[in-house]
Amino acid sequence: MDRTRILILGGTSEARRLATELAARENLDILLSLAGRTEAPAEQPVPVRIGGFGGAQGLADFLMAGRYDLLIDATHPFAERISANAAAAAERSGITAIALVRPEWVPVPGDHWHIVPDIPSAIASLGPTPRRVFLATGRQGAPHAEVAPQHSYLLRSVDPVDPPLALADVEYILDRGPFALEGELDLLRKHSIEAIITKNSGGSAAYAKIEAARVLGIKVVVIARAPAAAMMTVETVEAALEAIDHLISEAMKRGV
Numbered sequence: 001m002d003r004t005r006i007l008i009l010g011g012t013s014e015a016r017r018l019a020t021e022l023a024a025r026e027n028l029d030i031l032l033s034l035a036g037r038t039e040a041p042a043e044q045p046v047p048v049r050i051g052g053f054g055g056a057q058g059l060a061d062f063l064m065a066g067r068y069d070l071l072i073d074a075t076h077p078f079a080e081r082i083s084a085n086a087a088a089a090a091e092r093s094g095i096t097a098i099a100l101v102r103p104e105w106v107p108v109p110g111d112h113w114h115i116v117p118d119i120p121s122a123i124a125s126l127g128p129t130p131r132r133v134f135l136a137t138g139r140q141g142a143p144h145a146e147v148a149p150q151h152s153y154l155l156r157s158v159d160p161v162d163p164p165l166a167l168a169d170v171e172y173i174l175d176r177g178p179f180a181l182e183g184e185l186d187l188l189r190k191h192s193i194e195a196i197i198t199k200n201s202g203g204s205a206a207y208a209k210i211e212a213a214r215v216l217g218i219k220v221v222v223i224a225r226a227p228a229a230a231m232m233t234v235e236t237v238e239a240a241l242e243a244i245d246h247l248i249s250e251a252m253k254r255g256v
């Protein structure tokens with residue numbers, strides 16, 4: 001059988017871990033795709049391409065031209081457009097696709113969650129009274145905060161918010177996870193944070209702020225995920241490896 005060609009749509013720690021595991025195997029050609037959003041992306045264990053494909057058809061064309069056997073969508077649970085494109089491209093090209101989607105966080109006793117569908121609803125839910133808010137949703141949706149300038153914002157992102165927000169009271173922190181509980185407790189205390197806005201990203205790297213909010217009794221406005229794109233889905237890197245091994249052994253049996 002020829003080498004198996006796998007395209008991983010990445011931009012997450014899971015994608016990097018999966019690529020690391022697959023890089024160690026024989027008879028696989030792996031390419032990892034990044035959107036190119038971050039200025040200094042983390043180093044990757046496999047060859048990387050950067051930039052959009054030009055929609056679902058562009059991705060389908062890329063898969064077919066590159067004779068890929070398998071597409072793994074290991075993008076962030078809130079990267080909804082690329083995941084929808086991946087599902088459509090898999091269908092159009094007839095190439096098998098697997099989504100690797102980390103499980104959602106669920107509230108536990110002691111959490112004060114307010115669940116909303118999107119960032120504008122999260123901002124609106126803060127109400128008219130000025131509050132000290134930790135906006136932990138990254139820089140892409142941050143301009144939505146401009147409709148509620150009465151609050152003080154602490155905004156954390158990997159890359160700078162450019163242009164800066166049109167807000168009188170905003171402080172920026174540049175940082176990249178994983179974050180630990182002690183550091184998150186210090187941050188929340190230092191800035192006297194009264195509310196946190198976060199996506200329900202899932203995973204461990206960004207969970208410490210949820211734990212810290214529980215310890216300090218702080219309200220967390222949680223942006224819910226949209227329904228996932230229709231695709232075979234696994235929740236862990238280990239399950240993805242199992243599914244990939246299974247697909248490859250099935251293909252070998254068929255002599256493909």
Ligand SMILES: NC(=O)c1ccc[n+]([C@@H]2O[C@H](COP(=O)([O-])OP(=O)(O)OC[C@H]3O[C@@H](n4cnc5c(N)ncnc54)[C@H](OP(=O)(O)O)[C@@H]3O)[C@@H](O)[C@H]2O)c1
Nearest residue numbers: 010011033034035052053054055075076078079080081082
């Ligand atoms: N959204 C988040 O909260 C978040 C958090 C952490 C990391 N990320 C990572 O950041 C990247 C962009 O996220 P997003 O929310 O901006 O995506 P998105 O809104 O779903 O995608 C917008 C467009 O960016 C391109 N794109 C996205 N991911 C790509 C990839 N891995 N390789 C090549 N092109 C890609 C596609 O362009 P074309 O249509 O031209 O192909 C896509 O239509 C993803 O890799 C994601 O895993 C996102």
